[in-house]
Amino acid sequence: MMLIEQIFLLGINEKSKKIFFDWEDFLFYGAIMMDLVLRDKISIKKDQRERKSTMTRLRIEILNKDSTDNTILDKMLQFIEINSEKDTFIDLLTEFVKRSNYSDFREVIISKLESLGFIKYLGKKRFKRRYQVTKPALKTKILDEINAVLLDNQEPTKELIFLLSLLRIEYNLPKIIPKKFLMIAGERIVKLAEHEPIGWQIQGVIDRMNQTAEDFAEDLADNLYDM
Numbered sequence: 001m002m003l004i005e006q007i008f009l010l011g012i013n014e015k016s017k018k019i020f021f022d023w024e025d026f027l028f029y030g031a032i033m034m035d036l037v038l039r040d041k042i043s044i045k046k047d048q049r050e051r052k053s054t055m056t057r058l059r060i061e062i063l064n065k066d067s068t069d070n071t072i073l074d075k076m077l078q079f080i081e082i083n084s085e086k087d088t089f090i091d092l093l094t095e096f097v098k099r100s101n102y103s104d105f106r107e108v109i110i111s112k113l114e115s116l117g118f119i120k121y122l123g124k125k126r127f128k129r130r131y132q133v134t135k136p137a138l139k140t141k142i143l144d145e146i147n148a149v150l151l152d153n154q155e156p157t158k159e160l161i162f163l164l165s166l167l168r169i170e171y172n173l174p175k176i177i178p179k180k181f182l183m184i185a186g187e188r189i190v191k192l193a194e195h196e197p198i199g200w201q202i203q204g205v206i207d208r209m210n211q212t213a214e215d216f217a218e219d220l221a222d223n224l225y226d227m
């Protein structure tokens with residue numbers, strides 16, 4: 001299974017039928033990029049021209065433009081090529097999360113997962129898309145593999161390290177790991193994914209956005225207080 005398929009399945013809440021991961025479109029972007037890296041379609045490397053920065057800039061290079069025979073991955077390759085002037089990971093992420101882009105990608109992801117028989121799209125409720133996992137055993141298998149690495153100290157594959165790097169973003173791990181195991185799992189995931197740059201890059205972008213929102217709220221409160 002591709003990482004984008006795994007992260008989508010893990011994100012579906014069994015009760016509400018909705019995606020309950022925070023910043024899910026950022027996770028989807030990261031997962032697709034990781035899938036392309038795993039297939040040697042792109043490289044993501046630190047910008048060697050950069051000397052000092054508050055956030056390391058990662059540059060994206062297409063290594064192979066041939067079709068992957070997967071609509072999701074081919075669409076991302078095309079997206080990267082079309083936006084070739086935006087060659088950093090963050091610039092492309094910013095372009096990806098524009099409403100028209102991620103909505104378009106979401107449709108492709110849903111269609112692909114439905115064609116594989118992994119999910120069934122149930123429509124919207126209160127403006128939120130709802131899904132039914134049609135192969136719960138598959139989701140359980142993914143969770144078992146995560147638990148084996150985080151709680152039983154099994155050695156992870158590179159693919160699983162990528163997946164864990166996504167799950168640590170913005171405190172999403174508690175949504176799939178029982179509370180009593182969170183401390184152990186959290187320490188293990190930091191150790192395993194400490195050198196994986198994509199997850200850290202996405203978290204850095206989210207942190208900056210959160211800080212900007214907090215600063216704006218504080219400034220607004222100060223202005224109202226002074227009135």
